[in-house]
Amino acid sequence: MAASQALTGKLEADVEIKASPQQFHDMFSNKPHHVHHTCYDKIQGCDLHDGSWGTVGSVIFWNYVHDGKAKAAKEIVEAIDPEKNAITFRVIEGDLMKDYKSFVIHAQASPNPKGKGGSIVHWTLEYERLHDAIAHPETELQFLADVSKDVDAHLTQGN
DSSP states (O other): OHHHHHHEEEEEEEEEESSOHHHHHHHHHTOGGGHHHHOTTTEEEEEEEESOTTOTTOEEEEEEEETTEEEEEEEEEEEEETTTTEEEEEEEEEGGGGTEEEEEEEEEEEEOTTSSSSEEEEEEEEEEESSTTSOOSHHHHHHHHHHHHHHHHHHHTTO
């Protein structure tokens, strides 16, 4: 049991953006297929495989570039909380599953507490590595932070 616990982990990061919490949440919960328009160098596409956009239980397929390599991820939308501007995805297939037994991505956008408008996006990755030689997904967390900044630039252009 101790070995299994050592393989599990949780990484978190906050990203300050200018867009409102609602704008950011709407992009990832209702319009993830628009994300690639904001950062094509990172996200090449997002397709709905089952369900409806913005619905818990929907299955989404992402094509992306991470560390210079084309990758794919199939995710199920586990939770959407419009009141808290939060969404949770569970990766069920794809490149991440070569290294991780489980991989959950949670994003929550909250009003910036510094009182200058905008939001703080809190990303949380919860995962279980297949073995000790697998790195913790720190570069994946940075990737999500970078995507957040690109989405923000798109949402606030002209403001």
